[in-house]
Amino acid sequence: MTKVREPQRLRASIDAVKELIISKGLKPGDPMPTEVQLAELLDVSRANLREAIRTLATLDIIEVRHGTGMFVGEMSLRPLVEGLTFKGVVLPGKDFETLRQVVEVRLALDLAIAPQVVEQLEGRETPELSDVCVEMANRGERGENFASEDREFHLTIAGLIGNELYGQLVAAFWDVYTLVGPRLGVPTPRDMADTVRAHQDMLDAAKSGDLEAYRDAVQAHYAPLLRVLDSTTGAAVAG
Amino acid sequence: MTKVREPQRLRASIDAVKELIISKGLKPGDPMPTEVQLAELLDVSRANLREAIRTLATLDIIEVRHGTGMFVGEMSLRPLVEGLTFKGVVLPGKDFETLRQVVEVRLALDLAIAPQVVEQLEGRETPELSDVCVEMANRGERGENFASEDREFHLTIAGLIGNELYGQLVAAFWDVYTLVGPRLGVPTPRDMADTVRAHQDMLDAAKSGDLEAYRDAVQAHYAPLLRVLDSTTGAAVAG
Known part of the structure; x- marks a missing residue:
C-alpha cells in the first residue's frame, strides 16, 4: 500500500477543484480548465490532481469527455x-x-x-x-x-x-x-x-x-x- | 488528455472487482485481496486497477484503510x-x-x-x-x-x-x-x-x-x- 497517496492530500485537491468551480461561478456543462492548467492554478501534482478528478467524475461533479476535455458535471444521482x-x-x-x-x-x-x-x-x-x-x-x-x-x-x-x-x-x-x-x-x-x-x-x-x-x-x-x-x-x- | 486511460478499460476493471466481490460472497467489512493480488487475479494493470479502486472507494463499495488494507465498503449514501x-x-x-x-x-x-x-x-x-x-x-x-x-x-x-x-x-x-x-x-x-x-x-x-x-x-x-x-x-x- 506504499504507493497510495495520503488521503488528506487527495481531499485537499478535491476541495481545491470544488473551490475553483464555486469561485469562478461555473455551472453544469461549463468547460473546466485543462489538467495542466488546473495543476498550475491549484499548485498540486498531476498524479494527485488526476485522482481528485477521478473522484469528482465518479460523483458526477466533473465530466471528462475523452478527446474533448473536462466540463462541470450534472451532479446527478x-x-x-x-x-x-x-x-x-x-x-x-x-x-x-x-x-x-x-x-x-x-x-x-x-x-x-x-x-x-x-x-x-x-x-x-x-x-x-x-x-x-x-x-x-x-x-x-x-x-x-x-x-x-x-x-x-x-x-x-x-x-x-x-x-x-x-x-x-x-x-x-x-x-x-x-x-x-x-x-x-x-x-x-x-x-x-x-x-x-x-x-x-x-x-x-x-x-x-x-x-x-x-x-x-x-x-x-x-x-x-x-x-x-x-x-x-x-x-x-x-x- | 493523452494520459487519460480508456474509460472502457477502466469500466472493465471496475466490473471485474465487483464480480470478484460477488463471486467470493464478500460482504461489507470483509477484507479484500491486496492490490498486487487483485492485479494478478483480474489480469489488469496496476495503474488501471488503482483508478478502479479510487472509483469504488468514492462509491463506498470499497474502503481503503491506510496502513491496514482494503475492505468491502458499507455502500452507504x-x-x-x-x-x-x-x-x-x-x-x-x-x-x-x-x-x-x-x-x-x-x-x-x-x-x-x-x-x-x-x-x-x-x-x-x-x-x-x-x-x-x-x-x-x-x-x-x-x-x-x-x-x-x-x-x-x-x-x-x-x-x-x-x-x-x-x-x-x-x-x-x-x-x-x-x-x-x-x-x-x-x-x-x-x-x-x-x-x-x-x-x-x-x-x-x-x-x-x-x-x-x-x-x-x-x-x-x-x-x-x-x-x-x-x-x-x-x-x-x-x-
Missing part, C-alpha cells in the same frame, strides 16, 4: 444508482432486501406527492400520459416488456411537482429496480395486466380530481411487485 | 451527500433551491412513514426519544445549537420502520442540510422554540396514537424552515 444497484446484488442471503426497500420508498414518495399530482392534473387533458398508457397496454397485451413506457409515466408524473430532486430520486430508484429487477424472473401475464391497469387508474383518478382513488391506484400499482418480493424474500430465507 | 451538498452551493442564483428540494423531500418521507411510526409508538414508553426532546429543549433555551439531538431524533424515528434505505435517506438529507443550512444564517429564537416544540408534539402524538396530530406536528416541524427558504429564495431572485 448516478452515484446513488451505482451504489444501490451493487448493494442489491451483493448482500448474501438478502438478495432482494435492497430491492424491497427501494420499492417501498418509491411507494412512499408516490403517496407523498399524490395531492400535488391530483391538483395539477384535475380536469386537464393529458395526451402524453394517455399515449404512454395506451402504448403500455398494447405492449402488455403482446406480452412485451414495457419498462420504458413505465419509466416515462413515472418521470412525467414526478415532473409535475416543481421539485427536481424528487424526479431525480424517482429516476434513480427506477434505474436500480430496472437493473436488479430482472433477477426476480419474468412477471406473470396477470401481474403485467394489473400493472397496466394501475397506471391507467392513477391517471383517471388524478384527472377526475379524486385523491383517494389516486392513492388506491398507487397502492394497487405496487401490490404485485411487493407480493413477488415478499414471496422471493421468504423463499431465499427458506432456501 | 455518502456519495449522494457529497454530490447534493456541492450542488447546493454551486448553482449560481439558485443557492437554496437544492436545499428547499431536500427539505421538501424530507417532509414527504416523514409524512409517508407517519402511519408506521404511530403504530410503533402508540402506548409505548420512549425514554430515548423523550431524553432527546428534553436535551433539545434545554439547549434551545440556552440559545445553543441542537443539531445533533435533532439528527438523533429523526434517525431514531426512521429506525422504527424496518427499512434501512429509508433511514439512510433521512441521514443523507440531514447531512446535506447540516452542511448547506448554516448559509441560511442564525435561526431566530422563535424558530428555535417552534422547532423544539414540533419534535415534542410529534412524539406526544405518536405515543397517543393520533395519526392526524402526528401529521400536523410533522408539517409544523418543517414550517419555519420552509418559511426561511422561501424568503431567502425570493431575496436571492430579487438581489
Whole structure:
C-alpha cells in the first residue's frame, strides 16, 4: 500500500477543484480548465490532481469527455444508482432486501406527492400520459416488456411537482429496480395486466380530481411487485 | 488528455472487482485481496486497477484503510451527500433551491412513514426519544445549537420502520442540510422554540396514537424552515 497517496492530500485537491468551480461561478456543462492548467492554478501534482478528478467524475461533479476535455458535471444521482444497484446484488442471503426497500420508498414518495399530482392534473387533458398508457397496454397485451413506457409515466408524473430532486430520486430508484429487477424472473401475464391497469387508474383518478382513488391506484400499482418480493424474500430465507 | 486511460478499460476493471466481490460472497467489512493480488487475479494493470479502486472507494463499495488494507465498503449514501451538498452551493442564483428540494423531500418521507411510526409508538414508553426532546429543549433555551439531538431524533424515528434505505435517506438529507443550512444564517429564537416544540408534539402524538396530530406536528416541524427558504429564495431572485 506504499504507493497510495495520503488521503488528506487527495481531499485537499478535491476541495481545491470544488473551490475553483464555486469561485469562478461555473455551472453544469461549463468547460473546466485543462489538467495542466488546473495543476498550475491549484499548485498540486498531476498524479494527485488526476485522482481528485477521478473522484469528482465518479460523483458526477466533473465530466471528462475523452478527446474533448473536462466540463462541470450534472451532479446527478448516478452515484446513488451505482451504489444501490451493487448493494442489491451483493448482500448474501438478502438478495432482494435492497430491492424491497427501494420499492417501498418509491411507494412512499408516490403517496407523498399524490395531492400535488391530483391538483395539477384535475380536469386537464393529458395526451402524453394517455399515449404512454395506451402504448403500455398494447405492449402488455403482446406480452412485451414495457419498462420504458413505465419509466416515462413515472418521470412525467414526478415532473409535475416543481421539485427536481424528487424526479431525480424517482429516476434513480427506477434505474436500480430496472437493473436488479430482472433477477426476480419474468412477471406473470396477470401481474403485467394489473400493472397496466394501475397506471391507467392513477391517471383517471388524478384527472377526475379524486385523491383517494389516486392513492388506491398507487397502492394497487405496487401490490404485485411487493407480493413477488415478499414471496422471493421468504423463499431465499427458506432456501 | 493523452494520459487519460480508456474509460472502457477502466469500466472493465471496475466490473471485474465487483464480480470478484460477488463471486467470493464478500460482504461489507470483509477484507479484500491486496492490490498486487487483485492485479494478478483480474489480469489488469496496476495503474488501471488503482483508478478502479479510487472509483469504488468514492462509491463506498470499497474502503481503503491506510496502513491496514482494503475492505468491502458499507455502500452507504455518502456519495449522494457529497454530490447534493456541492450542488447546493454551486448553482449560481439558485443557492437554496437544492436545499428547499431536500427539505421538501424530507417532509414527504416523514409524512409517508407517519402511519408506521404511530403504530410503533402508540402506548409505548420512549425514554430515548423523550431524553432527546428534553436535551433539545434545554439547549434551545440556552440559545445553543441542537443539531445533533435533532439528527438523533429523526434517525431514531426512521429506525422504527424496518427499512434501512429509508433511514439512510433521512441521514443523507440531514447531512446535506447540516452542511448547506448554516448559509441560511442564525435561526431566530422563535424558530428555535417552534422547532423544539414540533419534535415534542410529534412524539406526544405518536405515543397517543393520533395519526392526524402526528401529521400536523410533522408539517409544523418543517414550517419555519420552509418559511426561511422561501424568503431567502425570493431575496436571492430579487438581489
